[in-house]
Amino acid sequence: MAETLTTEYALSTELGLTLVVLFGAAWVLFGYWLGRKNKTHEDFALAGRNVGFAFAAATAMATWVTSNTTLVAPQLTYQFGIWGMVGYSFAALGLILFAPLAKRIKTLLPNGYTSGDFIRLRFGRMSWHVFIVISVVYAFGWLVSLGMAGGILLEALSGLDYHLGMTAILIICVGYTLFGGLRAVIATDFIQALIIIIGVSIIAWLLIDNVGLDTIHAELGSDHPKLLDVLFPAAIMFLFNNIFFGLGEIFHSNVWWSRALAFKKTVAFKAFLVGGLLWLPIPIVTGFIALAAPQLGIFPPSPDMVGPTVAAGVLGQVGAVVVFIVVFSALASSLDSLLAATSDLVTRDIYHQHLRKDASDKHLMRFNRYTILGLGILTWLLCMPRIATLGALLNFAGAFVASTIFPILLGLYNRRLPGRYAAAAMAIGTAVGLASYFIIGFYVAALSSCAVSGFICAIGVWRSREQFDWQQLDEAPEQPVTQTDKEQVQ
């Protein structure tokens, strides 16, 4: 039986709105100030390819701390118990294992812009089409989950209407990404990473100090025993699914490829490794918060609201403000990154490569900005109906992204995997992942997708006699036509 019955919101609606406006204004102004340094499209999209170690490690860590970590890790802990918490932290393996890949990417594609560039050059058009579909579905899955998380956060803390909170966070992130490009994204990520690390540490310390481990354990053992069970079947099934989902997200997404390409060559490996190690304990801390919910008599309407609700319930109004700042920073650091990376993918891979090869540098920058705005509007429309819980929505995307793990991995290191097998692996892997998602549950989608994709890739490598020439990946920089060039031609 619960000790206390918590039924009130930690913040007033007015205070919640005030915090949103203050933070929003600060981030947008900061983005505008940073954006003044962007002179070319490469500055805007890849921050001049010259990001140093401190900023690189911070942006890797902060971008990976997202609604996944601050809202979904507590959700999965609330649903799957200790396995949810520990299993979620294993998503750090995605960043850690991407470290050597980042070094390889930087070596093979010194002039590359996006992950789509790599797929097109390494596997050809058919694979590229499949890959773009997967990337777009994933990007929208993540964007929608982040927009939803903003609404859920404010609703859980202050009772503010979900739609208003969701709209606010989208306007703010679109605003400063629009003005500042990747430079603003990375700079804000650095500050957000510091806020997240300090804030999460404070929350964990206060929670243990206020509630105590023994009472939490006693309550769970009595009324929610499965949360402490190491042989909890659904949780066991979820464990490796989550790892493969994380690997798929990072290996394929242009969010991470654009960082690998933007970092200095010597720091790419170290930055992802350190970013992953810094990230590892954060889901343990945020997930642990959820285990205190039954003891405190907090039973959220939706499991993805449990994290902020419990933290605010334990820590009071001041604590709720800290929770708001931490989660808001986490969401913003990911949302801005995803907006920037996806707009780069659309601008570079679709618009510049296929529709307007002669586009001027200035034109590409302008198109990139309109794309950011368009993505923001589309995300907002998709967030309106609140179609699923965050965890279920994210893991739906897992069926897509996990199918790219083996094609990316073998594409980077193995000369023999042919494009048609890579395309089939991604398409069939995704189809099987989706079937598993609907027939069994969200906690097996990524695992089954990756297994089938890996099997098809293995057949491709075994049967193929191709020897891909790595030099083909070093595409000569296709300089956008500058205004001066045009004037000279005329």
Next chain:
Amino acid sequence: MPGIIRILIIIITVLPVFFSAAEAQHKELALEGPGAVVKEGYFTLNLIGIADDANYQQLEIEQSTDEAFTQVQSRFPFLGTFRQISLSGFNDGNYWFRARGLSNDGTEFTTAPIAVTVQHYPLWQALTLFGVGAVMFLFVAGYILLAARCGGRQHG
């Protein structure tokens, strides 16, 4: 850039149109649970039939092992003004739930009880998937480490 600002202003102007809340249509109070057997030990219960302007107090869910509620095992309060509650961590078994509280005029009400059956996946099925996942992960991690060490030259 001015074009972008114009579009943003239009979006902000039309936002309130989307925020008009729909009127609650249900009048009879009832508790809704999962429609099928629960295989994950977590589920959501909904209290339906409360109008938006209703001011019910001390709303909570009661749990028992029998339909008559001879003994209430646990009580779960609703959060704030929400009328939905998520519960988790249940072992295999049949559970009965009902909602209770005080209505506008101070009279106590209780909804009809509903049953929730929890039947977890077989452990062999879970461990098989765990094994498949472990083998695949070891392969991926081993391949990356080996390939990174060799610089990709010897592969393929």
